[in-house]
Amino acid sequence: xxxxxxxxxxFHLYVFLLHILLLTVYQYNSSSGKNWEPPPPTNxxxxxxxxAYQRGRRQNGLYxxxxxxxxxxxxxxxxxxxxxxxxxxxxNTHNSYLTWSASWTTYQYGFGNLMDDYWFGSEYIHIITNAxxxxxxxxxxxKNNNKIYEANYYTFNVADESTNYTxxxxxxxxxxxxxxxxxxxxxIHDNMMFSTKDRDNDKSDKNCADNRGGWxxxxxxxxxxxxxxxxxxxxxxxx
Ligand SMILES: *[C@@H]1O[C@H](CO)[C@@H](O)[C@H](O)[C@H]1NC(C)=O
Ligand SMILES: *[C@@H]1O[C@H](CO)[C@@H](O)[C@H](O)[C@H]1NC(C)=O
Numbered sequence: 219x220x221x222x223x224x225x226x227x228x229f230h231l232y233v234f235l236l237h238i239l240l241l242t243v244y245q246y247n248s249s250s251g252k253n254w255e256p257p258p259p260t261n262x263x264x265x266x267x268x269x270a271y272q273r274g275r276r277q278n279g280l281y282x283x284x285x286x287x288x289x290x291x292x293x294x295x296x297x298x299x300x301x302x303x304x305x306x307x308x309x310n311t312h313n314s315y316l317t318w319s320a321s322w323t324t325y326q327y328g329f330g331n332l333m334d335d336y337w338f339g340s341e342y343i344h345i346i347t348n349a350x351x352x353x354x355x356x357x358x359x360x361k362n363n364n365k366i367y368e369a370n371y372y373t374f375n376v377a378d379e380s381t382n383y384t385x386x387x388x389x390x391x392x393x394x395x396x397x398x399x400x401x402x403x404x405x406i407h408d409n410m411m412f413s414t415k416d417r418d419n420d421k422s423d424k425n426c427a428d429n430r431g432g433w434x435x436x437x438x439x440x441x442x443x444x445x446x447x448x449x450x451x452x453x454x455x456x457x
């Protein structure tokens with residue numbers, strides 16, 4: 219077993235980035251040369267950071283995107299990590315200024331500062347990851363002292379509100395340990411509904427989100443990244 223999980227208290231500067239990478243962008247508009255018309259303005263906006271990257275954008279920072287059928291959104295794009303084109307959905311620094319214990323609606327539409335710590339919004343994460351013909355990969359970057367560990371899931375998807383934003387993950391790769399799709403006494407996070415302090419959808423007798431951040435709790439968690447302190451990512455925690 220790795221010692222990573224047992225030494226969770228050693229996090230000094232902790233940064234977690236969840237990025238999603240659009241793996242397939244195949245979309246053709248059949249238009250003959252003669253009848254060509256400029257695309258409607260909405261097409262000028264990339265559907266995510268991966269599409270922006272494919273259009274040659276290489277700078278980290280804020281971009282306006284428009285997921286298919288969705289609203290215009292301002293996102294932070296990471297154009298450097300692992301090939302670039304990552305849409306950053308969450309960032310949490312150890313001793314974050316944010317109060318992560320927030321309501322369902324606050325989580326739904328996001329909070330924080332895109333240049334600092336934030337949650338992008340469960341509804342927006344759903345909209346992006348459910349675009350037709352799009353497959354996303356999630357990368358969780360965990361910084362412990364000066365070392366960075368990563369957990370990748372291919373695929374990554376958050377279902378709609380009628381399912382309470384159920385998390386759906388594919389297979390794991392990386393060196394951070396698989397804290398989301400592997401068994402532990404806390405259950406498995408994959409396929410769990412999202413819970414917040416005012417919406418208890420977990421498998422525990424108590425409300426896991428009580429006084430804590432919103433998350434895909436089971437009984438209760440082997441990983442928790444939306445939290446003020448004790449950021450947790452381990453199947454070995456408390457063992
Ligand atoms: C974990 O894997 C990533 C990606 O290969 C690598 O950049 C990082 O240095 C690794 N972390 C450690 C502590 O070995
Ligand atoms: C979603 O959450 C609400 C409130 O916690 C709950 O009443 C409802 O049954 C949940 N939906 C599903 C599909 O379980």
